[in-house]
Amino acid sequence: MKNQAYRMALLYDFYGDMLTDRQKEFYDLYYNEDLSLAEIAENYGITRQGVRDVIVRAEAILTELEDKTGIIKRFHRMQEQFAQMETAVDAIAKRNDERWQDDEVETLCGQLKDVLTQLKQE
Numbered sequence: 317m318k319n320q321a322y323r324m325a326l327l328y329d330f331y332g333d334m335l336t337d338r339q340k341e342f343y344d345l346y347y348n349e350d351l352s353l354a355e356i357a358e359n360y361g362i363t364r365q366g367v368r369d370v371i372v373r374a375e376a377i378l379t380e381l382e383d384k385t386g387i388i389k390r391f392h393r394m395q396e397q398f399a400q401m402e403t404a405v406d407a408i409a410k411r412n413d414e415r416w417q418d419d420e421v422e423t424l425c426g427q428l429k430d431v432l433t434q435l436k437q438e
Contacts, residue, residue, distance in 0.1 A: 321347065326388050327378035334381060339374040346371050395436070402432050 324347050332340060345351045346367075353371075357364045382388050409425040412418055 324375070324378075327375075327382060330388055330391075331378045331381045335374050335377060339370055339377070342367055342370045343374045398432055398436050402429065405429055405432070 328343060328347065332343070335343065342356055345356050346353070351359075353364045353367045356367045360367070405425050405428045409422065412421045412425065
């Protein structure tokens with residue numbers, strides 16, 4: 317269940333702006349506020365099935381967008397690549413400390429780590 321909730325949250329974060337206001341609202345209430353279909357239906361004066369239809373349609377739109385663009389998949393791949401680069405920079409810095417003690421290499425490693433940190437935050 318947590319995996320599904322995480323997936324739905326990512327889909328919403330990346331593509332939520334493509335939904336209608338009503339779809340956004342119901343999706344948010346259901347997935348983020350953890351309201352039941354019945355609670356949402358009661359608050360909006362519609363049927364439980366009506367709420368479900370809106371949420372299912374929103375899920376379909378978000379899933380279709382990811383299937384077509386693959387942005388989330390690429391995002392995860394980039395995060396893995398950043399981690400690999402950070403590991404390599406750490407290894408270079410460690411070897412420099414142990415063997416060469418080159419100030420320029422140390423400075424460059426620090427700069428690379430700063431750039432990687434900035435990229436991961438964007």
